Amino acid sequence: MSEYRQIPGYENLYEASSNGTIWTCEGKTTFRNIHGKRQKRVWKRRQIIPKREKRQSSTHYDLRVELWKNGSHQTKLVHRLIAISFIPNPQNKPCINHIDGNSENNRPENLEWCTYKENQIHAFRTGLNKHCKRVELISTYDHKHHTFYSMAEASKFLKMSHGFVSGLVSRGIMNFGEYKILIKD
Template identity: 30%
Template sequence: MNYILDIFDEEKKTCEYRGEIYHVKDNGSIYRCRKPGKRKRPLDEKWTLENPCKQKGYMNFSSETVHRIVATAFHGKQPSEKHIVDHIDTNKKNNRPENLRWITRLENILLNPITLSRIIFKYGSIDNFLTNPSNPIDGELEQNFDWMRTVTKEESDNARNNLTNWAKEGKIPTGGQLGEWIFNQKITQTQSIPQPNYIMSKTPNAAQRIIFHNDIPNEFPSTPQTIEGNPLKIYNESLKEGTTFFRNHNGEYVVVKSEFSKDGQSIYVITRADYVWREQDDGEYIPVPITELKEKVSIEDLPHVLTEITYENDLYVHSKVESGFHPTEELKEIFKGYTKKG
């Protein structure tokens, strides 16, 4: 599961697209409803950002492109057959609604300053492109999709601003044509002073390693408040199976197992979600604690996370080992490779 799935503000409840009913969130994720009276299909009734197409870079869901579903939900149906969905920042995996718009192909070239600058850079002029689009005069501008990924709202805004500034300036920043730099806030001389690579958590004595630009402070309830002796040993002793390790606005993650690293300088902790998402009568999805469910839930199927804890500058710093969520068995294998006992 991708971490972006949990970051959203608005859900568009009903969207009909090519005979299917979808729920759509403003993070670019979709949920296909089961057809009335029909058997549930494997992709039905689950939130997903779906998989990127290796040939074109777009996010695909079954035989559909996700961006067309999101655009339909937030911007209405396709105005005409001539209209396509424009990814304003040119990131084909950024399906946030503010990054999408219905536009004709010619308008996409003439009205999107980022696309326009890329074409001029590659072909020399718009006339050259319109005369022979198969004959660029300046090599490969950006034919791979490695830099493209799903993003938070802040990363989306940063990328669009940075690319728009590049288009206005008419030159590509040093360090590559398009890459991870586009998701960062624009660097200025006043930002040259090194900053800590973690933020303070809501729990005293706790911090969390910065992964994304809009990281929100969370709670780590098991963090020791009195430290006497070996700080990591004290923390590890509090990490009993089933105790709350992590808490955010959705709910809690509880400890599955913990162990010291092979060099004894950190602790690795496997945790799992203690809640599931359930649809309410009004169509909204809310996190429901496991203890409040009437039905049984497979613990192994719940999202699991692997975290490393270090002690730095008198703080317990929590670092997610792998970005996003991974299969439980995969995390357990990684855990074995890092720890003393495995």
């Protein structure tokens, strides 16, 4: 059975559901002027159907809803509304991560607060970020393999600057010290 919680800032107007959906509150009251007469409308609880918006330069979609308050509306991300309603954020982290990588699965158990950096690392490690190049460094001494989700992470492992491995690869240099560099797509 779904649990419903008031959305902070939209109390008695909208609720977030534990199934990852957004609803109008039972008894929500709005007013409008038609031909100079003020009309009152009392709402029944109903689900707000979200819009799917493709993320910039991505194959993933975000679900968004329009919320009205005091005669004006704002477009809000469904996952953010669910997170602020269900998930404590004691460290005041700014982002929400979809644990399973599915941006349309907005159930509270699939969401977690994170930093921008943590969100990017999760995207690299799960393969959601298609713009990074995975790197493998193979030691010529003991043949140990070290796999990294990005060239920057491999550079850090080598104790070099952020773009070091990228610079080597762009110049066609595929060895550094004891390591052979392999790029994986």
